[in-house]
Amino acid sequence: MITRHIGRLGFALAATFALASPSHAAAKIQHLVSPGGIEAWFVQDATVPLIAMEYAFGGGAAQDPADKSGTSNMVASLMDEGAADLDSKAFHERLERRAIELSYTAQRDNFRGSLRMLSENRDEAFDLLRLSLTQPRFDAVDIERIRAQILSGLRRETSNPGSIASRKFLEVAFGDHPYSRSASGTLTSVPAITVDDLKAYKDRIIARDTLKVAVVGDVDAATLGKLLDQTFGSLPAKATLTPVPDIVAAKPPQKFFVPLDVPQTVITFGAPGIKRDDPNFMAAYIVNHILGGGTLSSRLYHEVREKRGLAYSVSGSLLWMQHSGLYIGNTATRSDRATETLDTVNAEVKRLAEQGPTQTELDEAKSYLKGSQMLALDTSSKLAGALLQYQIDKQSIDYIEKRNAIVDAVTLDQAKAAAKKIWGDGLVTVIVGRAAQAAATPIVTAPKAN
Template sequence: MIRFFLTICVVLGVSAPAHADVEIQEVTSDSGLTAWLVEDHSIPFVALELRFRGGASLDAPGKRGAINLMTGLLEEGAGDMDARGFARAKEALATSLGFDVGDDSLSVSARFLTENKAPSMDLLRAALQNPRFDQEAIDRVRGQVLSGIRSDAKDPNELASRAFDEIAFGDHPYATSLSGTQDSVDALTRDDLLAAHAAVLARDRIYIGAVGDITPEELAALMDDLLADLPQTGAPMPPRADVDITGGLSVIPFATPQSVAVFGHAGIAQEDPDYFTAIVLNQILGGGGFESRLMDEVREKRGLTYGVYSYLLPKDLGEVYLGSVSSGNDRIAEAIEVIREQWAVAAREGVTQAELDDAKTYMTGAYPLRFDGNGPIARIMVGMQMMGLPIDYIPTRNDRVEAVTLADVARVADELLDPEGLHFVVVGEPEGLENTPAN
C-alpha cells in the first residue's frame, strides 16, 4: 500500500505537505554546475526542475516554432527507444518527465522514486542529449501544433493577445506566437529541430532546483552525469525588445456576441527597486480578484463583465503591464471608459491605507500556500535563480511586503501607471468603438 501511494505521488507530482520554512542549500558539481537543494528524507521521492534560459525567443530567423516543436518531441523517443518504448519505460518506473517552453525558458520537470533514480535519470539523459526526432513522431506532433494554431485563429482572446504583442514588441520574437505559423511549422525539417535543440539546451544557460530524498553529494553527481555532455554554449540571446506602446484603440472585427479586450502599456523590470511595490499596487488595482478596484468598479457596481484583471509581465527582454476584460458588444465601450478612469484615479491619488492593509494581509497569508509539495518548491527555486533573487528570499519575502508603505505605492502609481498611454485591442463587433490614432 505504501509503495502504491508513493507511485501515485510521483505520477501526480505531489508529495508530503510543505511550507515556506524551507532551508535551501547551494550545491556545486565537479564540472561547475550549480543547483539549489531542499533536502527532505521524509518520503523516498525527488522532484528535479531544470530551466534553460532563452526558450522560444532563440528561434532562428524564418524558423518560428522550431523550438516549440522540438520541445514537444523530447519525450517522443530517445536513444534506442521509440515513442512507445519511451512511454512504457516511464510507466514501468512510475517516473514523470515533463517538457515545456515559453518565450524566455525551456523547462524540464522530473519526478521519481529514490529507488528508481538511476534508470529515471538514464531516461531523462537520453531525452535531453539523444532525442530521436523520428519522422513519424515529427509528423504527429507537428499535426498537433498545427491544430492548435488553427484553433487559436478562431479564439478572440488569442487574436487580441497576438495583436497586442505585435504593437508592444515590434520585430522582436516576443511579437509572434512561439508556436509559429501554419507556413513556418509546415516548412520545418528534422535538421531544423536538431539546430533548435543545440540552440537552447546548453550548459551556459541552465538553472537547477531539487527537492526531496537526495543529498548534496548525490545531487552534484547527478548533475554532472545528466548534463555534463551538453554543449557549453547555445545560440546568442536576442537583444532587448524596444517596448513602444502608445495610447489608442485597435479594433479587430470578429463575429461574436461578446467583445474581448487586451490592454496595457510599458511595464517595470523585475530588477527595478520598485518592482515589489508595483506588485502590491497591482494587487489592489486589478490583480486581487473580486477584491480589486477594477473588479469592483467594472463588474460589481456596473455589471459590465464577469471578470477584469491586470498583471505585470516582466519578460527577460522587455516589460509590459497588461490587463484583459470581456463584455457584450454593446457594453465594452463603457467597460473601457471605466478602466481608463480607474487607472487615472490610481495614478493621481494612489490607494487607501485600508486597501494597502488588505493587500498585505492577502499576499502574506497566501504566500506559504505556494509551497505545497516538492515540485512547486523546485519550480519556485529555479524561478528565484533566474530572477537573481538571493537564496534567503523565501523567509524574507513577507517582510518585504510588510515594508511597503502608502507613500511608496503612491509614488510608484504616479510613475508607472499611464492612463493616456493605455492601448486597447478589442476583438469582436463593439458598438461605439473604432480604431483611433495613437497618442
Template sequence: MSAPPAAEWPASVPQTGRAAPFVRLGAFLHRSFLAVPLAMTIALVAAPPAQSETTRIQRVVSPGGIEAWLVHDTTLPLVAMEFAFVGGAAQDPAGKPGVASLTGSLLDEGAGDLDARTFQDRLAEKAIEMRFDASRDTLTGSLRTLSENVDAAFELTRLAVNAPRFDDEAVERIREAQLASLRRRSTDPQTQASLAWTATAFPNHPYGRPVDGTLESVPAITRADLVTYAGKVMARDHLKIAVVGDITPDRLGPALDRIFGALPEKAQLVLVPDIAPQGLGTVQVKALDVPQASIVFGGIGLERKDPDFIPAFVLNHMLGGSAFSSRLFREVREKRGLAYSVYSYLAAFDHAGVLLGGTATKNDRAGESMTLIREEYLKLLQDGPSEQELADAKSYLIGSFALRFDSSAKVASQLLQIQLDDLGIDYIDKRNDLVAAVTLDDIRRVSRRFAANPNLLFSVVGKPTNLPSDMPSNVPPEAAKGG
C-alpha cells in the same frame, strides 16, 4: 498567449509559464501523478518558525561544476526536478516561429537508442512524469519520479537532453498535433486577442512572434531546424536547476554531471534587444462572430530587477491583481456587471516589463468596459490608494503567499524561478518583509513612473461597438459606433 512570466502573480491569473517565488518551503502537499497512489497525500507540514527557510535550500555543486538548488525532504518517496535553459522562443529563427515549442515537444519522443514508443513505455513502466515546454525566454524541463526509480528517471532525462532523435515519424506526429492546436486556437477569442496584442506591442521583435508558431510557419520547420536550435540553446552556461524531495546532496551532485555534463559549455544565443511596448493609446480589433468581445489590455511595466518592482506589484494588486477586492473587479463586475472577471498583472520578461490584463464582455458593452478600465487605472495613479487600502493589500499578499505552494513540484518550480530572476537564495526570507515595507510614498513614486506614459494598448476580438472615441483604432468610425 498564455499568462506571461512574472516573479509575482495575482491570484486571479492562471499560473502558467513562469511561476512565482514562494515564502515557505516547509509546506508540501503531494499531487498524485501517473501510477503513484492517491493515498500518499500528506498534510501541510510547517518548518519551525525560528528556522530560516533559506537554511533548507542547499546549493549543490557537482564535481564538474554544475549547480542546483536542493530541498532535501523525505516526507514522501518522491523527487521533483525543474530545469531551464535561457533562450526560449526568442531564439526562434525570424521566419520560423514555433521551433522552440516543437523542439520541446519532441525531446521526450525518442532519444539515444530508444524510439518514441520505447521511450514512452520506459517512462510509464517506472511511473515517471517528464515534460518539456518553451516560453518566450526559456526552454524548460520537468521531472517527477518515485525515489526508488530516480536513477532510471535521471538516465531518461540524460538521453532526452543530450541525444534527442527527432525521428521523422515523431516529428510529423507532433507537428500535426501542434497544427491541430493552432487551428483550435484560431477561433478562440481570448487567444487571438493575446496574439494580436503582442504582435502590435512588439513589432519586428522576437516577443511579437507566437511562441507556438503559425499555421504557415510550423509546416516549414525542418529536422535540421530542431537540431540546430537544440545545439545552440541547450548548454550549461545558461542552465538553472532545482530539485525537491527524497534525494541527498551526495547523490544529486554526481547525477547532475551524468545528466547535463556532456552538454556544450556555452550557448550560442542571438542577442534579444530590450523593448518597451508599442502602440499604446490605440485599439486593435479583429472581427469574429461571437456574442462576447474578448479584451486584452496592457501598458508599460517594470523589469523584475527594478528596485520598484515590489511596490509596483502591490500597486497592481489594488488595480486588478485581486480576484475579489481590486478596483477593476469592484467597478467592472460588482457595480456594473460588465464582465464575470477582470484582472491585471505585471509580466516581467527578460527584455521587457509590461502591465497586462484582460476581460470579456458583451459586444455592445466593450467600449464602456475599456473606458472604465482606463479611468480606474488613471485614478489609481493620480490619486493613489488610501492607507487602509494599502494595508489590506499588503496583509493579503503576505498572508496568502504560502498557500500557493502545495506540492514538491510547485516548490521546485519556485526555486527555479528565483534562480532565473536572480533574486538570491535568501529571497524567501526577505520577500514578505519587502512587501510589508511598501509605503504610500513608495506607491506614489512608482505611480509617477507609470503615469509618465499611462496609455494602454487594447486588443479586442469579437464584434465590439461603441469604442472609445479618443483612441485611434483599425475599425471604421461607423462600425465602432454600433447600432
C-alpha cells in the same frame, strides 16, 4: 505549447506530489555544487519518498528564427518523444512503468524542463532525462504528429477571440522584436520548420553555461551531485545564443479593433511594465494586485463585475522578461456593453495612476501577498518551480526568507509612484468582436490575425 500526457501512473504521482508536506517554505535551501561543477538549489526532504527537479536553459522562444516561430515549442514537444535506441512508444512505456513525469516547455527567455519521480526510481528517471537531453530522436513520424497537433491548435485559435486579442496585443506592444511572436508559432511558420531546424535549435540552446537547476525531495546531497553530473555533465559547455535587444513596450494610449462575429467582445489591455531587477518592482507588484491582481477584492473586479455586472471576470498582471516588462489585462463582455466596460477599466486605471492606492488597500494587499506565499510553496513541485524562477530572476538564495520583509518595506509613496509610472499614460487596448462595436468609439482597425 504542448504538454505531454503522463499516463495513469503519472497522474497518480501528480496526486502524490500535491499531498506533499506543507512545511517546504521553511526548509533549508542549499547551494549544491556537484563534483563536476553543476550548480543547483537543493532542499532535502524525506517527508515523502519523492523528488521534484525543475531546470532551465537560457534561450527560449526568443531564439526562434524570425521566419520560423514555433521552433522552440516543437523542440519542447519532441524532446520526450524517444531518445537513443528508445522510440516514442518505448520511451513513454518506461516513463509510465516507473511513474516518472518528464516534460519540457519553451518560454520567452528560457527552455524549461521538469522531472518528477518516486525516490526509488531516481536512477532510471535521471537516465531517461539524460537520454532526452543528449540523444533525442526527432523521428519523422513524431515530428509530423506533433506538427499536426500544433497546427490543429493554431487553427482553433483563428476563431478564438481571446487568442486573437493576445497575439495582436503582443504584436502591437513589441513590433518586430522576438517578444512579439507567439511561442507556438503561426499557420505559416510551423509547416516550414524542418528536422534540421529542430536539431540546430537544440544544439544551440542545450548547454551547461546557462543551466539552472532546483531540486526538492528525498535524496542526499552527495547522491544528487553524482546524478547531476551523470545527467548534465556531457552537455556542450557553452550555448550559442543570438543577442536579443532590450525593448520598451509600445507607449499608450493606442486602440486597435479586430472584427470577429462572436457573441462576446474580448478586451485585452496593457502598458509598458517593469523589469524584475527594477528597485521599484515590488511596489509595482503590490499595486497591480490592488488594481486587478486576480482576487475578488481588486478595484477592477469591484467596478466591472460587482458594481456594474459588465463581465464575469477581469484581471491584470505584470509580466517580466529578460529584456522588457509588460502589464497586461483581460476581460470579456457582451458586444453591446463593450464600450461601457472599456470606459470603466480606463477610468479606474486613470484614478489609480493619479491618486494611487489608499493606505488601507496597501496594507491589505501586503497581508494577502505574504499569506499567499506559504500556499504557493506547499508542495515539492511548487517549491522546486519557485526556486528555479528565483534563480532565473537573479534573486539571492535566501529570497524566500527575505520576501515578506521586502513586501513590508514598500511605502505608500512608492506604491503611488509605481502606479503613475505604469498607468500614467493610459492603456494600449485590443478589442476583438463584432464590427458594430467599431462605431462606438474612434479606433484603428488592425489587420486580421493569422
